[in-house]
Amino acid sequence: MNLWVAITIGLSEIAAHKFRTFLSMLGIVLGVSSLIATMALTYGIEVGTRKFMQQVGGLEFVSILNKEPSNKQYEFANLSPGRTLRDAEAIKKSATFISHVSPELALNTVVAVEGGGNPERRTVRGVYPDHFVIGMHVIGKGRFLTPLDIERGTRCVVIGQVTATQLWPDSPPDSAVGKTLLIDSKPFRVVGVLSHYETDVQSRARKTGSRGSKSMTGRRDPFRSKNEAVLIPFSTMFQEFQSGLYPLDSMDSMKLDTLTVRVGDLQHFRPALDQVRSLLEITHRGVDNYDLDTREEWFGRVETSVRASRLSGGLISGISLIVGGIGIMNIMLASISERIREIGIRLAVGARGRDIFIQILIESMLVSLIGGLFGIVGSLGLLEILKAISHTENVPILSIESIFLSLGFAMVAGLLSGIYPALKASRLDPITALRYE
Amino acid sequence: MSLIDLEGVSKVYRVGEQKIRALDGINLRIEEGEFVAIIGSSGSGKSTLMHLLGCLDTPTTGRMNICGNELSSASGDQLALVRNREIGFVFQAFNLLPKLDVVSNIELPLIYSGIPADKRRARAKQTAIDVGLGDRLSNRPTQLSGGQCQRVAIARALVNNPRILFGDEPTGNLDSATGQMILGMFDSLHAAGKTIVLVTHDSAIAARSKRVIEIKDGRITREYNP
Numbered sequence: 001m002n003l004w005v006a007i008t009i010g011l012s013e014i015a016a017h018k019f020r021t022f023l024s025m026l027g028i029v030l031g032v033s034s035l036i037a038t039m040a041l042t043y044g045i046e047v048g049t050r051k052f053m054q055q056v057g058g059l060e061f062v063s064i065l066n067k068e069p070s071n072k073q074y075e076f077a078n079l080s081p082g083r084t085l086r087d088a089e090a091i092k093k094s095a096t097f098i099s100h101v102s103p104e105l106a107l108n109t110v111v112a113v114e115g116g117g118n119p120e121r122r123t124v125r126g127v128y129p130d131h132f133v134i135g136m137h138v139i140g141k142g143r144f145l146t147p148l149d150i151e152r153g154t155r156c157v158v159i160g161q162v163t164a165t166q167l168w169p170d171s172p173p174d175s176a177v178g179k180t181l182l183i184d185s186k187p188f189r190v191v192g193v194l195s196h197y198e199t200d201v202q203s204r205a206r207k208t209g210s211r212g213s214k215s216m217t218g219r220r221d222p223f224r225s226k227n228e229a230v231l232i233p234f235s236t237m238f239q240e241f242q243s244g245l246y247p248l249d250s251m252d253s254m255k256l257d258t259l260t261v262r263v264g265d266l267q268h269f270r271p272a273l274d275q276v277r278s279l280l281e282i283t284h285r286g287v288d289n290y291d292l293d294t295r296e297e298w299f300g301r302v303e304t305s306v307r308a309s310r311l312s313g314g315l316i317s318g319i320s321l322i323v324g325g326i327g328i329m330n331i332m333l334a335s336i337s338e339r340i341r342e343i344g345i346r347l348a349v350g351a352r353g354r355d356i357f358i359q360i361l362i363e364s365m366l367v368s369l370i371g372g373l374f375g376i377v378g379s380l381g382l383l384e385i386l387k388a389i390s391h392t393e394n395v396p397i398l399s400i401e402s403i404f405l406s407l408g409f410a411m412v413a414g415l416l417s418g419i420y421p422a423l424k425a426s427r428l429d430p431i432t433a434l435r436y437e
Numbered sequence: 438m439s440l441i442d443l444e445g446v447s448k449v450y451r452v453g454e455q456k457i458r459a460l461d462g463i464n465l466r467i468e469e470g471e472f473v474a475i476i477g478s479s480g481s482g483k484s485t486l487m488h489l490l491g492c493l494d495t496p497t498t499g500r501m502n503i504c505g506n507e508l509s510s511a512s513g514d515q516l517a518l519v520r521n522r523e524i525g526f527v528f529q530a531f532n533l534l535p536k537l538d539v540v541s542n543i544e545l546p547l548i549y550s551g552i553p554a555d556k557r558r559a560r561a562k563q564t565a566i567d568v569g570l571g572d573r574l575s576n577r578p579t580q581l582s583g584g585q586c587q588r589v590a591i592a593r594a595l596v597n598n599p600r601i602l603f604g605d606e607p608t609g610n611l612d613s614a615t616g617q618m619i620l621g622m623f624d625s626l627h628a629a630g631k632t633i634v635l636v637t638h639d640s641a642i643a644a645r646s647k648r649v650i651e652i653k654d655g656r657i658t659r660e661y662n663p
Contacts, residue, residue, distance in 0.1 A: 005554075
C-alpha cells in the first residue's frame, strides 16, 4: 500500500467524523498557536532589546571608571594624576582599535533664558565632538559641536528637546536654534537641538494618541538624560567655569567626570580593552586606580532573561502539545475499536500488519497536521488579541521558522501518539476482527 | 502437486486452562479446478478448517501447503501475501466496507497488491460489470439489496484473479431465490475452471458441489461425490 492511498483513506476517515476529529485536535490547535505566539512574543522582546542596546551605544561602549587603589599601592597612589584629558588624548592617538574617545566635565548649575524666565537646574556637560557618536545622538535641527568650537572655546550650546521645551514653552523645540541661553548667568548661543529620543512604547503611544501605558509612567525613562541634555565645548567649560580654580594651562590635567570610549570593531573587543589598559597604566604611572566598565555582563543578563522567557513559554506550549497528542491518541483508540471489523476485512483481503500500522499512523499525523494548520491561523488571532490587550514593550514578531518549528512539533506529537493505537490495530487477529460485532 | 495439501493437521485452542481440539489430524487434498463443499454442524470444526485453508490462521501441528506455499508455521506477512494473491473470500455477512462505494470495495485487494490507482479502478469496474453491477458502480452497500451485496463481495474476491474461491455460508443471509442465483454464479465460475471451496451446514447446497467432505468433532467422517 502506498502513502497516497493511506493519506486518502485517512482524509476520508477524518471527513466522516469532522466534529469528533476537531475536538480531538483542539489540543494541538491550542498548542501550536500558543507556541507560535510565545515565540513571536519573545522574538519581539529580543529584537526590541537589541534595538534598545544599539540606541544606548551597544556593546562597543566602554566607560573608564575611577577605582580605589589597593592597599599595596596606597602609599604612592598620589603619583597618579587620575583620569585626565591626557588619558583621552593618549587613547585617541595610540589605541588603534578604539574609534572614538569622549572625555567629559560636568557642572550642575542653573540654566535659564534672558530675562530670567523658567530657570532650570541642569547638569551641563563639557564635551568633545566624539560625544555625538558615543552618546548615539541624532541632531534634530542645527549642528553639533565641532573641533573648531573646542579650539576656540566658543560659547555654543547643543540642547535636548525637553530642555528646549522647558525653556521656551511657547515655541516648537527646533526653533530654539539661534536663541541665547544663560548658563550660570553666562550667555551661550544655541547651535543645535537634538532629536527627541523615545522608546518603542512611547512612540506607539504617541502614534495611537493614547497617553501611554501605565507601566511606563512609573518606570525610569531611559532617554531622560539625553532629552534633557545641555552640551557645551569641553574647552569652554574649562575656561568659563573651572579656570578660576585652576591655572589656565592646566586643562590637560583636569580631573574628568566621565571618560568613555567606543570600540571600532567588536571583533577586536579584547585587544581594544588591552590597548586602553596598557595606555592607562602609563598615564596613571602604574597606579591601578581605574576600571573598564563594559556592558557584557548587562547584555548577558538581558540575553539570559530573554532565553529564560522563551524556554518557559516553549515549555508551557510543549505541555499543551503533549496534551493534544494524548487527545489524538484517545480518539485514534476509539476510532480503531469502532473499526475492528473494517480492519478484519482489510486483513482478510491481504493487508499486512504493517499496512494497517501505516494507515493508522498516517491518520494520526493528518489529524495533527490539520490541527497544526488551524493552530497557525489561531496564532495570528492570538497575537492580535495580545497586541490589543497588553501594552508590551515590544511588538511580537512572527517568524517563518517558528511556524515551521511548531508545525514540526505538532507532527511529532501526532506521530508519537499514533504509534500505540497503530501497533494495537496492526496486531489484531484477522479471525477475531472479522467476527467482531 | 495439489492446490491444497493438508497432512495430519490439528488445531488446538487454549481457553483459560482448558485445551480445545478444534481439528484433529486432518488429511485433505484438493486439486486445481475442484468444486468442494465442507459440511458439518456448528462446532464441528468446519469454520476452523476454512480459516486454515483460507490462510487466516496456521495449524498447531501438521503440514499445510496452499498453492505451493509451505505455511505450517508461516508469518503474518506470508499469510497475508497468499491471501492477497491466491485466495478470494465470500462471507455470509458480505463484509463490505459501508463507507466505500461498490468500485472502492471491489478494488480493496488490489490496493494491498500495490497496483497503481488507474489500473486498479479500471479492473475493479470491469469486475463489477462482469458480476452484473454495471449500473451500481458508485452506490454504497447500504443502497444495495442482499443479493447485490453478495455480488459485490464475489467481485471483490475475484478481482485479483485468485486460484481458490472460498465461500463461508455465502447464501446464509439471502432468501432462497437470491441464494440460488448466487450459487448459480459459483457454478459458472467452477465451469470456467476456478477452484471453489464452500463451507455450509446445508446439505442441499453441498449437493451442488462435485465433492462433499463431512466434518464432525474435528475429524473428517465421510467423503462422497453427490
